[in-house]
Amino acid sequence: MLSELKDRLKAESCEEYLCRLFEKIEKSSLNAFTTLAKESALKEARLFDKNPGRGLLAGVPIAIKGSISTKGIETNCSSRILRGYIPPYDAHVIERLKAEGAIIMGKTNMDEFAMGTSTETSCFGPTKNPWDRACVPGGSSGGSAAVVAGGEAPCSLGSDTGGSVRCPASFCGIVGLKPTYGLVSRYGLVAYANSLEQIGPLTHTVEDTALLMEAISGHDERDSTSAEGARHSYLPGLEDGVAGLKIGIPKEYFGEGVNKDVEKAVWEAIATLESLGASWQEISLPHTRYALAAYYVIAMSEASSNLARFDGLRYGSRQIEDKDWHTTFSEIRAKGFGPEVKRRIMLGTYALSAGYYGRYYLKALQVRTLIKEDFLCAFKDVDLLASPTMPIPAFKIGERINDPLSLYMADVFTVPINLAGVPAISVPCGFAGHLPVGLQLIGPHFGEAAVLRAAQAFEAATPFHEAKPEVI
Amino acid sequence: MDDVIIGLEIHVQLNRLQSKMFCGCSTAYHDSLPNSHTCPVCLGLPGSLPVINKKAVEYGIKVGLALNCKIEEETLFYRKNYYYPDLPKGFQISQYDYPLATKGHIMILGDNGAERNIRINRAHMEEDPGRLVHAGTIDKAKYTMVDYNRCGMPLLEVVTEPDLCSPKEARVFLDKLKSILDYLDVFDGTQEGSMRIDANISLKGGDRSEVKNITGFKGVEKALSYEITRQKNLQRRNIKVVQETRHFDELRNITVSIRSKVGAHDYRYFPECDLAVMRIAPWVPAIRAELPELPDVKRERFVNQYSLADDHAKSLTSEIKLANFYEAVAARAAPKLAAVWIADVLKGELNYRDLGIESFREEHMAEIVQMLEQSKISEDGAVQIIRTLLDRIGIEIDGSPSKIVQELGLCKAEDDAVQKAVREAVAESAAAVADYKAGSERALNFVVGLVMKKTRGKADAGEVHRLVKEEVEKA
Numbered sequence: 001m002l003s004e005l006k007d008r009l010k011a012e013s014c015e016e017y018l019c020r021l022f023e024k025i026e027k028s029s030l031n032a033f034t035t036l037a038k039e040s041a042l043k044e045a046r047l048f049d050k051n052p053g054r055g056l057l058a059g060v061p062i063a064i065k066g067s068i069s070t071k072g073i074e075t076n077c078s079s080r081i082l083r084g085y086i087p088p089y090d091a092h093v094i095e096r097l098k099a100e101g102a103i104i105m106g107k108t109n110m111d112e113f114a115m116g117t118s119t120e121t122s123c124f125g126p127t128k129n130p131w132d133r134a135c136v137p138g139g140s141s142g143g144s145a146a147v148v149a150g151g152e153a154p155c156s157l158g159s160d161t162g163g164s165v166r167c168p169a170s171f172c173g174i175v176g177l178k179p180t181y182g183l184v185s186r187y188g189l190v191a192y193a194n195s196l197e198q199i200g201p202l203t204h205t206v207e208d209t210a211l212l213m214e215a216i217s218g219h220d221e222r223d224s225t226s227a228e229g230a231r232h233s234y235l236p237g238l239e240d241g242v243a244g245l246k247i248g249i250p251k252e253y254f255g256e257g258v259n260k261d262v263e264k265a266v267w268e269a270i271a272t273l274e275s276l277g278a279s280w281q282e283i284s285l286p287h288t289r290y291a292l293a294a295y296y297v298i299a300m301s302e303a304s305s306n307l308a309r310f311d312g313l314r315y316g317s318r319q320i321e322d323k324d325w326h327t328t329f330s331e332i333r334a335k336g337f338g339p340e341v342k343r344r345i346m347l348g349t350y351a352l353s354a355g356y357y358g359r360y361y362l363k364a365l366q367v368r369t370l371i372k373e374d375f376l377c378a379f380k381d382v383d384l385l386a387s388p389t390m391p392i393p394a395f396k397i398g399e400r401i402n403d404p405l406s407l408y409m410a411d412v413f414t415v416p417i418n419l420a421g422v423p424a425i426s427v428p429c430g431f432a433g434h435l436p437v438g439l440q441l442i443g444p445h446f447g448e449a450a451v452l453r454a455a456q457a458f459e460a461a462t463p464f465h466e467a468k469p470e471v472i
Numbered sequence: 473m474d475d476v477i478i479g480l481e482i483h484v485q486l487n488r489l490q491s492k493m494f495c496g497c498s499t500a501y502h503d504s505l506p507n508s509h510t511c512p513v514c515l516g517l518p519g520s521l522p523v524i525n526k527k528a529v530e531y532g533i534k535v536g537l538a539l540n541c542k543i544e545e546e547t548l549f550y551r552k553n554y555y556y557p558d559l560p561k562g563f564q565i566s567q568y569d570y571p572l573a574t575k576g577h578i579m580i581l582g583d584n585g586a587e588r589n590i591r592i593n594r595a596h597m598e599e600d601p602g603r604l605v606h607a608g609t610i611d612k613a614k615y616t617m618v619d620y621n622r623c624g625m626p627l628l629e630v631v632t633e634p635d636l637c638s639p640k641e642a643r644v645f646l647d648k649l650k651s652i653l654d655y656l657d658v659f660d661g662t663q664e665g666s667m668r669i670d671a672n673i674s675l676k677g678g679d680r681s682e683v684k685n686i687t688g689f690k691g692v693e694k695a696l697s698y699e700i701t702r703q704k705n706l707q708r709r710n711i712k713v714v715q716e717t718r719h720f721d722e723l724r725n726i727t728v729s730i731r732s733k734v735g736a737h738d739y740r741y742f743p744e745c746d747l748a749v750m751r752i753a754p755w756v757p758a759i760r761a762e763l764p765e766l767p768d769v770k771r772e773r774f775v776n777q778y779s780l781a782d783d784h785a786k787s788l789t790s791e792i793k794l795a796n797f798y799e800a801v802a803a804r805a806a807p808k809l810a811a812v813w814i815a816d817v818l819k820g821e822l823n824y825r826d827l828g829i830e831s832f833r834e835e836h837m838a839e840i841v842q843m844l845e846q847s848k849i850s851e852d853g854a855v856q857i858i859r860t861l862l863d864r865i866g867i868e869i870d871g872s873p874s875k876i877v878q879e880l881g882l883c884k885a886e887d888d889a890v891q892k893a894v895r896e897a898v899a900e901s902a903a904a905v906a907d908y909k910a911g912s913e914r915a916l917n918f919v920v921g922l923v924m925k926k927t928r929g930k931a932d933a934g935e936v937h938r939l940v941k942e943e944v945e946k947a
Contacts, residue, residue: 069519082518089512091519190518195745223521224747301742305551308562309516313618325557352553352740361742 002060002208005154009059010052014045014103018061021105025152032127032137032146034066035074036106044103055101056215062097063153065144066107067114068199069188070094073104077190078122079112081336085315091188092223093157093199093216100215105153108143112338113307114164114192116140117410120401121340128397129171130469131435135394138168144202145172149469155208157216159189161197162295163389163414166426169202170389170438173428173467175209175455176202178414180446181421182227184213185220191306193299196418205465206427206456210234213448227446234452242457243277245450248382252288253413258391265430265437266388269458273386276457283382285374287367288416294367295415296408297351297360303341304348310336343404368419375420379444384454387413389426389438413440423448427455428464436464476700477680478642479634480692481670482649483627485600486531488658492624493599494522494565499625502663506619514599514624516561521746524549528626529572531658532597533752533759535628536573538652538766539592545753547572549597549744554737557618558602566629568741571596572752578652579768580644583637590645591633600625603665609721611728622665634672639696642671646689647790651767655792673699675707679715683727686720695720698727770795778807787815793829794819800834805841813841813854821858831865832858839873849877856880893926894939905944916940 009017022038041061048059064070067077069087071094076082094104111121119142120126127142129135130150137146141158145168148156158165160178169176177200184199191197201212211234218231249270254263270280312318312332320335322328337345351360378385390410400407417424422445429439439458443451459465489499495513512520529547536543550568573595582588602620606613630649636642646669653659661667669692674680681703683695698720703713718727765773767789774785774795788798788811801810818832825831840857843849849857857873860880864871897919898905907915916937923936 067519069517075518077518085518087512087517087519089517089520186519187521188519222523224523225745302745305553305563305740305742308553308555309518309560311555311557311562313557314515314560315517326555329555329557349740352742354738354740357740357742 001204002057002154002211006058006060009048014048014052014059015042018042018045018103018105021061021152025147028150028152029133030128030130030146030150030152031125032109032143032150032152033063033106034076034078034109034122034124034143037070037073037104038106040072041103041105048101048103053101055099056211057097058101059103060101060155061103061105061153063105063108063144063147063156064094065141065156065158066110067159067190067192068093068157069190070104070107073107075107075190077113078110078124079310079336079338079341080123080317081310081312081333082316083123084317087188089188091199092185092220094188096216096218097157102215108141108147108156110143111140111164112341113190113303114140114159114161114197115303115340115344117163117167117407118395118397118401119143119168120397121338123338126397129394129435131173132394134396135435136171136397138171138390138394140164140168141176141202142168142171145169145174145176148172148174148202148204151468155201155203155212157199157212158202159192159197159199160414160418161193162299162418163411164197165200165202166389166414166424166438166440167411169426170428170440171394171436173436173438173464173469174202174204175206175425175427175459175465176200177209177213177425177448177451178417178423179213179217179448180227180423181418182225183217183232183423183446183448185218185223185226187220187222187226191302193302194306195302196295196299206425206452206459207235207238209425210238210452210456213452217448232446232448234449237449238452238456239460240453241277242273242454245273245278245384245454246382247273247278247280247454248283248378248385249280250285250288250378250385250387251282252285253387257409257412258388259393259432261432262388262391262393262437265432266386266439269429269439269462270386272461273454273458276461278454280386281382283378283385285371285378285416287370287374288412290367291371291416291419292408292412294364294371295411295419296347297364298368298419300344300348301351301361301364302348304345304352307337307341307345312336340404371416372420375416375422375442375444383443383450384447385442387440387442389413389440393432393435393437417442421445423451425451425455427459428467429458429462430464431467436467475676476637477634477674477676478636478638478696479672480630480632480636480642480645481672482630482632482646483600483668483670484535484630484653484659485663485666486528486626486628486658487660487663487666489525489528489531489626491525493525493528493597493626494624497624501621504621506617506621509621510623514560515620522565522744524747524750525626528597529750529752530755530759531626531656532572532595532628533755534656534658534763535630535653536576536595537756537760537763538656539573539576539578539595539630541573541576541592541595543573543752543756544570546570546749546751548749549747550741551744552598553740556601557616558604558620558623560602560620560623564598564601565744565747566598567596578645578648580641580648582644583641588635588641590635593631593633595628595630598627598629599623600627639693639700642696643689643693646692648767650689651790655764655766657764657792671696671699673703674713675700675703678703678707678713681713681716681718681727683718683720684730687722691720691722694725695727698725702727764792774798774811778802778811780808780811784811784815787819791829797829797832797834797837801837801841804835804838806845809845810837810841813837813844817855818858821862825862827862827865832861836861836871836873843873843877853877853880890923890927890936890939893923894936894943897922897926898940898943908944916944919944
């Protein structure tokens with residue numbers, strides 16, 4: 001897709017293409033973009049038309065999740081407390097994209113501070129699923145998935161703390177990758193749970209994801225958790241197929257709680273991979289059932305600290321009269337954060353409190369180690385793991401928002417991957433009714449090449465990535 | 473005052489470093505506009521990440537070793553969570569478990585005149601918060617401004633055990649610590665707010681109060697003395713001392729309560745995952761090998777090598793620059809005499825003028841001591857030379873001590889020679905003296921000529937004329 005687009009942009013006009021996209025966005029009912037950088041994007045497009053560069057992404061427009069810092073473009077994490085915050089600096093990934101010639105279109109809607117599975121906790125209201133406007137697009141990078149699925153942007157970046165790229169990719173029928181922790185610099189990603197999250201691409205095809213990964217991955221000395229070593233290349237060998245590949249099927253990721261249509265589509269996908277030369281065997285990730293609890297304790301604890309800086313003093317909204325310090329900043333936070341963010345801050349604060357730290361946070365870290373060991377152990381026997389990305393297809397807007405536990409439960413197959421720090425991709429593998437289903441392929445640490453190769457083989461053998469929602 | 477128990481927490485800015493603790497911002501912010509030495513990292517802007525300044529950790533280890541601490545195998549950073557306007561992230565990156573250095577000690581001269589061992593509990597690294605500037609006093613300010621220039625300055629917090637027994641001992645300890653930091657070249661104490669002290673103090677059997685954020689050593693002494701009086705008075709009136717945090721009001725020389733421990737902070741320490749665990753044990757041998765000779769060792773060596781009195785040795789080793797100055801002088805002139813003159817005279821003259829030792833040249837001091845040694849100048853003369861040299865700082869006059877001796881006629885030995893020649897010449901010229909007394913001014917010229925002959929022309933003719941006239945008139 002992107003390689004053809006690049007050729008087309010050179011032959012035709014980038015400015016016209018971009019204008020058509022903006023026109024579509026302005027008429028759109030998806031509520032997927034929150035900020036458009038129309039002026040700067042069109043300026044870049046005109047420059048490209050005059051003198052097309054040779055970067056990996058020369059002339060390619062891209063949408064960016066609202067939690068990734070973009071110089072001069074409002075970055076508000078879909079939170080009232082950050083409305084009006086215009087960063088003075090670009091995230092590492094934005095610098096990389098710009099260096100490769102990509103054009104930043106604007107910022108996309110998300111769950112407030114990436115806390116959610118449905119993009120409903122946004123202060124801008126929910127984004128709609130292009131496949132069914134009554135349904136959620138998934139979350140938290142729901143805007144980034146919807147703009148791609150809905151044809152408003154050819155590709156986008158999201159961030160994945162516990163499934164926030166893969167879940168909306170699955171719900172919206174596109175490709176989404178959560179890279180190995182440390183592969184993509186987090187410099188400039190507004191932190192929700194910093195020990196878990198990574199920035200990842202959302203695209204129509206596996207090849208496009210590989211292309212974006214070539215652009216954004218690699219060492220950055222400004223992120224101390226960034227992996228050392230030379231930058232990887234993912235396009236060469238992408239077509240090498242799955243012959244001889246050993247796939248593990250974690251038994252804990254199937255069965256109870258999994259939608260029947262979802263399960264069926266995933267098993268058919270496994271059969272397809274087998275027909276392409278891969279073999280599969282059942283394996284066990286025995287600590288899976290503790291993953292959700294550990295994940296939420298760690299994520300909320302880190303969040304309670306990460307979000308402490310939002311006090312309205314230096315940036316963001318501050319519309320109330322100044323009183324003494326504690327009153328003022330408490331009022332700003334009370335007004336600025338939504339209920340889900342407050343819930344997580346309070347639970348995280350509790351979990352870190354004296355007397356509870358050992359019982360919750362430390363315990364969760366121990367579970368995390370066990371879960372990581374589950375994966376390390378599994379990858380001794382198999383090359384990749386396959387599972388549903390989400391146990392369910394997209395649900396109705398409003399259906400679960402008042403039942404946080406059922407929302408948290410939906411992350412059951414995505415959060416263990418973040419706890420372990422391994423890479424995983426979601427690729428479209430069929431439908432449950434009219435709604436897309438995602439296949440999750442999980443690799444060992446820094447095994448992106450193998451993950452992308454298997455995903456590419458599957459995509460080439462199946463028609464699902466070509467299915468498009470009806471455009472209104 | 474053996475019923476007083478004092479422990480100190482000293483925050484030392486490692487301000488000899490070029491850049492801040494977790495970002496590349498320069499540490500030289502003191503003469504800059506507020507908020508001009510900042511970046512996304514030290515401002516804690518959303519998405520920014522810290523990166524450890526390795527040099528800062530090396531400096532920390534250096535101090536740890538000098539305080540006889542054990543350096544941990546591995547060290548890691550924690551987040552200390554609390555809300556305050558000077559803290560832009562809502563947490564301070566600090567250390568908790570596995571601090572850089574633990575269980576050290578240094579010796580000080582106690583109140584009873586004997587050496588006392590003061591234990592160091594730990595030394596850990598952290599980032600400095602910004603600076604609040606209140607419009608007025610802390611309790612009555614209408615508004616407060618924040619300057620984030622200081623944000624992220626590398627801080628080392630040294631925590632003592634409660635081993636100090638009096639405000640004076642606290643002061644002696646701080647002087648010693650400052651001297652060690654000076655030797656290690658990690659700290660410049662002349663910069664405002666570069667060392668801030670929290671002092672814990674209790675009377676035996678009572679609860680302790682913590683006086684926070686005292687900036688000067690004199691301030692520490694005053695705050696602690698005030699606290700002792702306050703707590704004793706409470707005890708005398710049978711009122712319980714409550715555990716609380718107090719602020720030292722420098723203008724009024726009193727401490728005031730800022731919060732009681734009832735509402736104490738729970739800092740919710742947890743590891744800073746944006747930073748990796750650092751294995752520092754392998755760094756230690758190289759850092760240890762580069763440690764300079766420290767004040768105590770140097771003092772002992774001065775006593776032995778130069779036969780100095782302990783007082784002089786102590787005074788000369790309080791600052792590394794002074795010690796080096798002394799040794800340079802002692803290499804060229806009598807060491808004992810040099811010690812007396814540097815420690816007792818030069819230091820005082822410098823202090824009086826608020827100058828550092830770098831304002832005086834080693835070769836000048838050596839020359840002065842040599843002249844004293846050879847009785848070429850009197851002690852008064854030496855003092856005069858030192859003062860003259862200091863007064864001439866910044867004025868372009870060739871000011872070597874010997875030139876000043878000539879200029880001011882301070883040469884003891886030569887004066888005597890001229891005087892002697894004058895007396896002899898007058899005695900030998902009875903006829904000329906008689907002529908002069910009879911009214912012939914010119915008759916003196918004969919006597920002057922004789923003096924010039926006796927002094928082989930070295931004396932100043934005009935000066936000799938004056939001296940001869942004086943001598944003749946006396947006769």
